[in-house]
Amino acid sequence: MKKILRSIVIIFTLLISISLINCQTDDDFAATESEVFEKSLYKQRTISISEIPDLKHFIISQSNQGIFSTQNEPAHHVSFDLDNITEIIDTLNNKNYSLSFTFPNQSIGEFYNLIVSKDPLGNIKKPYVLKYKSDASHLDQYMENNYDFSFFKGSVELHKYTDYLKNANFSQTEEDNCPPDLDEYGDPIACETTPVDGSGGGSSGDGNDTGGPTDSDFGGSDNDDVPFSAESRWLCNWRSQHHVSPQDCNRPDKGGTWVLVITIRGASTSANPNGLPQTVEDNCPECITSSDGGIGIVTEKTDCDTSKEDLKKIFPNASDANMKTLATAINDYGKDFGIHTKEQLQHFLAQAGHETGGFTTLNVSESTYWTTASKLAETYKNLTMDSTLAANNSDRYYAPDYLRNSSAVANIAMCCKYENGNVASGDGYKYRGRGIFQLTWKENYAAFKTWYNNKYNPDIDPVTTPNIIADNVKLSIMSGLWYYKKRVLDKITVDSTTTVSQVTIPINDQLTGIKDRKERFKKAQDSINCL
Amino acid sequence: MKTIKLILLICFIGVIFNCKAQQIRELNLETNIIGTWIMNDDPLVKIIFTSRGKYLLYNDNVLMDTYTYSYSFGKSCNSETLTSDDDIFLRIVNTSVEFGDTICYFINTININLSGVTTLSLTSAGRGRLVLFTKQ
Numbered sequence: 001m002k003k004i005l006r007s008i009v010i011i012f013t014l015l016i017s018i019s020l021i022n023c024q025t026d027d028d029f030a031a032t033e034s035e036v037f038e039k040s041l042y043k044q045r046t047i048s049i050s051e052i053p054d055l056k057h058f059i060i061s062q063s064n065q066g067i068f069s070t071q072n073e074p075a076h077h078v079s080f081d082l083d084n085i086t087e088i089i090d091t092l093n094n095k096n097y098s099l100s101f102t103f104p105n106q107s108i109g110e111f112y113n114l115i116v117s118k119d120p121l122g123n124i125k126k127p128y129v130l131k132y133k134s135d136a137s138h139l140d141q142y143m144e145n146n147y148d149f150s151f152f153k154g155s156v157e158l159h160k161y162t163d164y165l166k167n168a169n170f171s172q173t174e175e176d177n178c179p180p181d182l183d184e185y186g187d188p189i190a191c192e193t194t195p196v197d198g199s200g201g202g203s204s205g206d207g208n209d210t211g212g213p214t215d216s217d218f219g220g221s222d223n224d225d226v227p228f229s230a231e232s233r234w235l236c237n238w239r240s241q242h243h244v245s246p247q248d249c250n251r252p253d254k255g256g257t258w259v260l261v262i263t264i265r266g267a268s269t270s271a272n273p274n275g276l277p278q279t280v281e282d283n284c285p286e287c288i289t290s291s292d293g294g295i296g297i298v299t300e301k302t303d304c305d306t307s308k309e310d311l312k313k314i315f316p317n318a319s320d321a322n323m324k325t326l327a328t329a330i331n332d333y334g335k336d337f338g339i340h341t342k343e344q345l346q347h348f349l350a351q352a353g354h355e356t357g358g359f360t361t362l363n364v365s366e367s368t369y370w371t372t373a374s375k376l377a378e379t380y381k382n383l384t385m386d387s388t389l390a391a392n393n394s395d396r397y398y399a400p401d402y403l404r405n406s407s408a409v410a411n412i413a414m415c416c417k418y419e420n421g422n423v424a425s426g427d428g429y430k431y432r433g434r435g436i437f438q439l440t441w442k443e444n445y446a447a448f449k450t451w452y453n454n455k456y457n458p459d460i461d462p463v464t465t466p467n468i469i470a471d472n473v474k475l476s477i478m479s480g481l482w483y484y485k486k487r488v489l490d491k492i493t494v495d496s497t498t499t500v501s502q503v504t505i506p507i508n509d510q511l512t513g514i515k516d517r518k519e520r521f522k523k524a525q526d527s528i529n530c531l
Numbered sequence: 532m533k534t535i536k537l538i539l540l541i542c543f544i545g546v547i548f549n550c551k552a553q554q555i556r557e558l559n560l561e562t563n564i565i566g567t568w569i570m571n572d573d574p575l576v577k578i579i580f581t582s583r584g585k586y587l588l589y590n591d592n593v594l595m596d597t598y599t600y601s602y603s604f605g606k607s608c609n610s611e612t613l614t615s616d617d618d619i620f621l622r623i624v625n626t627s628v629e630f631g632d633t634i635c636y637f638i639n640t641i642n643i644n645l646s647g648v649t650t651l652s653l654t655s656a657g658r659g660r661l662v663l664f665t666k667q
Contacts, residue, residue, distance in 0.1 A: 366660060374644060379652045379663065381557070381640040414659060417618070417637070433659060440659030487657070501595060509634050509655050510662060511590050512573045 045332055049082040050457030055097060055116055058124050079103075080114075094119050109134030109142060304530035305331045306345070311359075313527040314349055314520065318359035322473060326359065329477045334531070336455060337481040338489040342531045343496055347503045348484050349528070350521035352436050354513050355480075358520075359436075362476040366433040366440075368409040373400040380413050418443035434469040436480035437507070445469075448482050557642045558649070560602070560619070564641060568651055568664035578664065586623050598623045598634075608635035608656060621653060636662070 049056050081100040088096045099114040106112075116127040134142050311323040318326075330345065339345050356362060370376040377385045377399040384390055390398035402408050407429040414420055414428030418441035421427045433440045439448060442463065449462050452475075462469050462479075469479050487506040488494065494503065500518045504511050570576035577589040586598040600623045608620035621636040639652035639661075649666035 378642055378644060378650045379639060379661070413639075413654070413661075418659075438658065438660065444657075501590075505634070508660075509636075509658075510570060510573075510576050510578070511588065511595060512570065512576060514590050515575070 045087050046328075047085050047087050047332065049080070049085060049099075050460065051332075052085070052087075052097060053456070053458055054122070055118070055124065059116070059127075107133075109136075109139045306528060306531070310527045311349075314523040315353055315358045315360075322359055322362060325473045326477055329474060329481065333478065333481065337485040339481070339484075340531070341495070342528050343498065344489060344494045345531050346521060346524035346528050347488070347494055347498065347500070348481070349524040350500060350517050351484065351488075351503060351507050352480050353520040353524075354517045355438070355507075356436050362436055362473050363434065363470040366438060368406045368413060368429075368432070370403055370409060373403055376402060376409065380409075382412050383409075414441070417441065419446065430466055434466060434479070435476045435483075437483040439469055439479045439483060444483075447486075448479055451482060452478065556644075557640060560638065560641055563649065564651065567667040569667055571663040571665060577667075596625065598625050600624075602638075603635075608633075620656070 079102050081102075084100065086098040088098075094117055096115065096117040099116070101112050101114060103112075111132050113130045113132075114127060115130060117125040119125065306327050308320060308323040308327045311326055312318065312320075315323065330339070334340075334345065339348060353359060370379075374385060377383050382395055383397050383399040383402060385399055386396075387398050390396045397412055402412070407426070410429035410432050411423045411426055412428065414432070415423045415425075419427075420431060420442050427442055431440060431442045431445050439445060439462075445462050445466055448469075449460070452460055452462075460468070460475070462475070469475050484507075488503055491506055492498070492502060500521050501511060501514060504514060504517055564580045565582050567577060567579050570578075575591045577592070579585075579587040579589070580600060581587070584599050584601065586600040588595045588598065600621060603620035603622045604618075608622050619638045621638050623634040623636070625633070635656035636653040637656060639654055641649070641651045643649045651664040651666070653662045653664070654660065655662060
C-alpha cells in the first residue's frame with residue numbers, strides 16, 4: 001500500500017513539475033513576443049502626393065503626365081488615392097510610400113498598392129506592386145465590416161511595376177501575369193502568392209523565394225529583383241510605435257492598429273487595417289535572421305504627437321474634421337515652420353484660436369461690406385461724401401456709390417501697395433485676407449506661394465487662384481503657420497518666459513483680444529504637454 | 532430788393548449744401564492725433580499719443596508698453612516698401628527691449644463728423660488689417 005502511495009506521489013510530483021516547466025515555457029514565449037513589440041519602432045503618417053514631389057515627378061517621368069490625372073482619362077484606367085499615401089520611415093531612415101490605386105472594373109475585394117521607397121540619401125528604389133485578393137468565402141465578412149483589413153482573408157501577390165505600366169500607361173493587366181518571366185522550359189513563372197489572414201495570429205506561406213520580378217524598365221535603381229519571401233505576421237502598432245501590449249491594438253480610439261508584416265528578404269512590407277501596405281524594416285528577432293536585413297533603431301520619439309482630442313480640449317466648439325486636419329498639420333509640418341517646442345505650439349494655438357473664434361471657422365476674412373456711406377468715408381481717405389470732389393479727382397470716389405459692394409471698396413482701400421495693382425486691377429479684393437491669420441496683399445500671397453512650392457508642392461498657386469487659401473482647410477492652416485513663422489518665430493525667441501502679449505504684438509500690433517488670447521494660451525498649456 | 536433777397540437765399544442754400552457736403556471734415560494729422568483713443572473693435576484697447584512723441588498702449592487700463600511714434604511720408608516705413616508716393620506711415624517704435632520691433636500703419640484718415648466724433652483710421656502695414664479708433 002505504501003509503495004502504491006509513494007508511486008502516486010512521485011507521479012503527481014512529476015506532473016506538477018512538467019506543468020510548471022510548461023508554464024515557464026509559455027511565459028518565456030510571452031516575453032519574447034513582448035520584446036518584439038518593444039523593439040520594433042518605426043514612424044508612420046498619412047500624406048498626400050503633393051508632399052512628395054520628387055516621387056511624383058519620378059513616377060510621372062517613367063509614365064506620363066496623365067498618370068495622376070483625376071479625370072480618369074480612358075488611357076489610364078487607374079485611380080490613385082493621392083491624399084492618403086502611407087509613409088513609413090523605417091529603422092534605417094528609409095522612407096517607404098504606399099499608394100493605393102483602383103481600377104474601374106476591378107473585382108470587389110481586390111485592391112492594389114504601389115510601393116516606392118527612398119533611401120536616406122534620397123535615392124529612389126525600384127517600385128513594385130502588391131495586389132490583394134480576398135477569398136470568396138470571406139468576402140462577405142470583409143465587406144460587412146466596411147473593408148476593415150482585420151477581416152481580410154485572402155492572398156497578396158507581388159508584381160513588377162512594369163506589369164501595370166504598359167506603353168507608358170498605367171493600366172490593369174488582362175490577367176494575373178505577375179512575373180512574366182519564363183522558366184528554363186519556356187513556361188511562364190507562376191505568380192508569387194502569400195496567404196493572408198487578417199484575423200490576426202499570423203500565417204505563413206511556403207517560404208519559397210522565387211526571386212520575384214527580374215527585370216524592370218522603371219529606372220532609378222541598380223538593384224536586381226524585388227525580393228520576396230512568403231511570410232506574414234501581425235504586429236501591434238500603437239501611435240506609430242510597437243511598444244505597448246497587444247491588447248491596445250484593439251483600441252483604435254487610443255491609436256492602436258494591427259499591422260500585417262510581410263517579410264520581403266530583409267525588408268518587410270506591412271499593411272495596416274486600411275489596406276495600405278508599407279515597407280518597413282523592423283528590428284524584430286525574425287528580421288535579424290534575414291539575408292539583407294540592415295537593422296537600425298529609431299530613436300526619435302513620436303508619442304508626443306498632438307491629437308485631435310488634445311485640440312478639442314482647447315477648442316471644444318471646433319469640428320472634429322477641422323481638429324483632425326489641424327493635428328495632422330501640426331504633427332507633420334510644425335517643425336517645418338519652426339515649431340519645435342511645446343511653448344511655440346501653445347502660443348500658435350492661442351493666437352490662431354483667437355483669430356478664428358476657436359477654430360469654428362478656418363476661412364477668416366475681413367469684411368469690406370459697408371452699409372453707411374458716412375462711415376465708409378470716415379474710414380478711407382479715397383472715399384468721400386463730396387460728390388464734386390469725387391467728380392473732379394480720379395483718385396477720389398463718392399462713398400454712397402460703394403455701399404454693399406465689398407469688392408469695389410476692397411479694390412480702393414487696398415490698392416497700390418505690397419504688389420497690389422491699381423483699383424482697376426481688382427487686386428485689393430483678389431488678395432483680401434484669407435486663412436487663419438488673414439493672409440493679405442499680393443506680396444504675401446506670392447511669398448507664401450514661393451515657400452510652399454519650394455517646400456511641398458510646386459503646383460499650388462495661391463497667386464493665380466487665391467481662393468484656395470480659403471477653400472482648402474489644410475492651406476488655410478498652412479498659411480497661418482507660415483505667417484506665424486514669419487511674424488513671430490523668425491523675429492522673437494519664444495520660450496517658457498515668453499508672454500502672450502509679446503507674441504500678440506507681432507501678430508496683431510494692438511493687443512486686440514488679449515484676454516481671450518491669454519485664456520486660450522492657458523488651455524493650450526493644460527492640453528499640450530510635450531511636442 | 533427782390534433780387535437781393537433772391538441772391539441772399541441762393542447764397543444761404545449754397546452754404547447749407549456746402550456744409551452738408553463737408554459733414555466729415557478731415558483734420559490736421561499732427562495736431563489732432565494727440566490725445567486718447569479707444570479701439571472700436573476692442574474697447575479694452577486704449578492708446579494715447581502725447582505731444583512729446585510718446586505712444587502709450589493700454590489694455591484694460593493697464594499700461595502694456597510705451598513706444599515712440601513718428602510719421603513717415605513716402606515709400607517706406609522701416610523695412611516695409613510701398614509703391615505709392617502719397618501714403619503716410621505711422622511708425623511706432625518700441626522703447627523697451629521686450630517687444631523689440633517697429634510697427635507700421637498706413638494712416639487712412641483722421642476726421643471729425645457732424646456729431647463731433649473724431650475717428651482715426653489705420654491699416655496695419657504687414658497684415659492689411661483695418662483698425663478704427665474713436666477719440667475719447
